[in-house]
Amino acid sequence: MNAKPVHAAQTLFPVADDCLQVGGMPLTRLAQRVGSTPFYAYDRRLLSERVAHVRAHLPPAVELHFSMKANPMPALVQHMVQLVDGIDVASGGELKVALDTGIDPGRISFAGPGKSDAELARAVAAGAVVHAESERELRALARIGNALGLSPLLVLRINPDFELKGSGMRMGGGAKQFGIDAEDAPRLLALCAALGLTVLGFHIYSGSQSLKAEAIIEAQAQTLVLAQRLADDTRDPVRILNIGGGFGIPYFPGEAALDLAPIGEALDAALARVKGSLPDTQVSIELGRYLVGEAGVYVARVIDRKISRGQVFLVTDGGLHHHLAASGNFGQVIRKNYPVAIGNRMSAAHEREMASVVGPLCTPLDLLAERMELPVAEIGDLVVVFQSGAYGRSASPQGFLSHPDAPEVLV
The missing domain is CATH 2.40.37.10 (Lyase, Ornithine Decarboxylase; Chain A, domain 1)
Incomplete structure (x- = not known):
């Protein structure tokens, strides 16, 4: 018993x-x-089952990325690479672990508010997608690209003007060290054009560790509306849109597991609403804790x-x-x-x-x-x-x- x-x-x-x-x-x-x-x-069985569970509820057109900062153990990352569509890293060390798996470098995205010039150079040379978080990074990427004779793969990380309500860790809304304030994005998009940088899209991440489906649904809808607005200010088609994740897991008594069914249904409907203005955009969700925590x-x-x-x-x-x-x-x-x-x-x-x-x-x-x-x-x-x-x-x-x-x- x-x-x-x-x-x-x-x-x-x-x-x-x-x-x-x-x-x-x-x-x-x-x-x-x-x-x-x-x-x-x-x-590894639980890892594979969790990825399958997420895929069963996400709209088929949405890619699933693993956020390595949740668990960078090399063997675990190697297992996850076989199950997901991309790997999100947050340091030069994590970039090396991701590259060592043999993944296509174009499936690696590199975010973080304090990337050094050396880290940026390694990412550009490898062919990873850099999620730029400041004007300083944009100017550094232009210099590095010119020095290497390469066009950096570039996405702008945006600090949205909203947050994921009820999240355990708020990554957007208000004054944050993460990303470029949404209202400053038009200026920096113009700067990218002046520097000869092609912007592939946007990374909009508002919070993490939420157990409230309705809050995640609201944040995803606001994210897609913001992406539409940003698309009006860029000269380049929006090819990439990372809408973050925020899916939480229950740790403490009284907490219930997150229900993905309404999230997937609402996201499918929201994507249909913006399809006309974002016709060539590949949308991805970035999850770490939710995929590996349990x-x-x-x-x-x-x-x-x-x-x-x-x-x-x-x-x-x-x-x-x-x-x-x-x-x-x-x-x-x-x-x-x-x-x-x-x-x-x-x-x-x-x-x-x-x-x-x-x-x-x-x-x-x-x-x-x-x-x-x-x-x-x-x-x-x-x-x-x-x-x-x-x-x-x-x-x-x-x-x-x-x-x-x-x-x-x-x-």
């Missing part, structure tokens, strides 16, 4: 003989194969069990240095627990208790679960943090206190 899942994310991973299965392998055996804890494990787990081993004034502490060999987001220190205003389980004690037969899961660091911030109901765990048991496929290892301060790095495996 299996225990009631602590969170819907737990239902994505099977349980057999009291043990969580990841990639079809019992967690205890996987830990033996990795050779040490803590580690991250990503399930396919990963973080696994740490209990190395001590302590009771302090009646409170149980499970001390593990992992912590915020590997998984900053789960500790609550990656943007949470009020700390909430990620879904956590004892991976080798998954049946309902185990006695349960209230316990806090902490790491080995000398800071009270090193907290993976606070006063959470869990099976009674002992030294050697495996703590599992779900929803760990995005913004985990690469978004954490692994050098803090010089503990060993956490390896990653794709299974």
Whole structure:
């Protein structure tokens, strides 16, 4: 008999003989194969199923891109390249990982508010599409193109005059470091013409981590209207339109999974409305967290069990240095627990208790679960943090206190 899942994310991973299965392998055996804890494990079956789920709901004409910043593990990126239409990168390092997959460089887009001239030169030389975010970048691209004898593949990233309502992270609307303010776009489009730069289209990204279908529908409709307006100010046909993503995943109690069906239906209708003014435009959606977040787990081993004034502490060999987001220190205003389980004690037969899961660091911030109901765990048991496929290892301060790095495996 299996225990009631602590969170819907737990239902994505099977349980057999009291043990969580990841990639079809019992967690205890996987830990033996990795050779040490803590580690991250990503399930390729879940990755493939999530891409198929998105494609089943998107209009067929819309391309699907993977935003590598969510998880730049090379093996995972190689797997995703086979499933999606493009890869979005945000640094020279990510550009190298993308190019190493063998993908057509024209399917790589490079965004980010602080691209160096060296990064811009590498992108132009490789044939990647640069999403320019400032006048400085446009002038640099013109110089680089002239020096290399190449025409940069260029898209303007636009800071829209609206935001994705209810998003966990607002990337547009108001004063932002991202992109070119929508009202300044006509001036910079004219500058591009004067510099001899061809603008292929626009990247309009208003927010991320939304669980509200109606908010995403509204933002996508506003994005397409803005793209129509911008098209009137450019001398070049709009060939590319990246409308961002914003699809969220549920992390905390009370949050429900995002329903893609109404989003896909509304987007199909909105595209039909703008087809006349954007006849040659390839529309793409850029998703990171939504594609990979639920396919990963973080696994740490209990190395001590302590009771302090009646409170149980499970001390593990992992912590915020590997998984900053789960500790609550990656943007949470009020700390909430990620879904956590004892991976080798998954049946309902185990006695349960209230316990806090902490790491080995000398800071009270090193907290993976606070006063959470869990099976009674002992030294050697495996703590599992779900929803760990995005913004985990690469978004954490692994050098803090010089503990060993956490390896990653794709299974």
